Amino acid sequence: MTTLYVLDVPENTPLAKVASEDHAVTVGKIGPYFEISADAAIVIDRRATGCRHAVWYSSVAGVADGRITQHDKDALRVEPA
């Protein structure tokens, strides 16, 4: 299970919402963080989130059992390690 952690602040909530639209992805909470988990890759489309670049590029708080293979103006992709 690959898990992406994103701090729950107003700028980041669209990111969690877009992630949750993928049925293979589970979005929960742990402490003040969104806990975004999946067995396969987690892919989030930047434009769908509407995040400004500064928010987008600093939104990842932690990654467990996975690695970021894409984090550019188009998408964030976290794949199983």
Add this chain to the structure above:
Amino acid sequence: MTELDHRVRGVDHAAFPTFDPAGTVRFYRDVLGFPVVHSICAAGWGPEDHPDFIHFFFDIGNDDRIAFFYYFGIEPFNQSGRGDSYAAFGPDVPEYFIRSRHLAIHVDSQEDLLEYRRRLDNSQWPVEMQIQHETIESIYTHDPNGYMVELTRAMRPVTPQEDLDANLTIDALLDVVDAPEPTFAKLLARKAELIVARAAQWEAAQAQESNA
């Protein structure tokens, strides 16, 4: 975690050398409107080779000050084209590194930020960038000495969870740089561990606070 009590009260002053005192006064006093609040005329000070100098201060709000040293009779040391009155950088030094050193001055609102933007844009030191970062908005320019100056406002207050996150980041960073070959990926992996380890504790503290 630190248990040391916090007794400091902001920036008394940050000081920099200048070779252009007239430009410096025009920029800070006449363009930005920062009052001159103190100056020291020092002659015959220090060892024999120490030039006579003027040390002068501008009020940057909150009783904090930015100060400059002007030394009589010395030429700029750094004429290589990149850098500032303090330091020059060779062609191998990337621009982001040179720009990392800067002074950011706080304003309370976007209205205030745009007022300083207007003052700078009407001067010979116009705003070079206006950027919305994660939760702050900033304008940038370089002063007559080549120092990068930022004026910034918060777009919203900082939340307790951001303070927690900052502490997790720093604890993870210290762990990662303590081991060989620190990378961003290793930092995120270590942070994930700390998030899991500390979330319950944070939730309990928050619950206690909201019940208090």
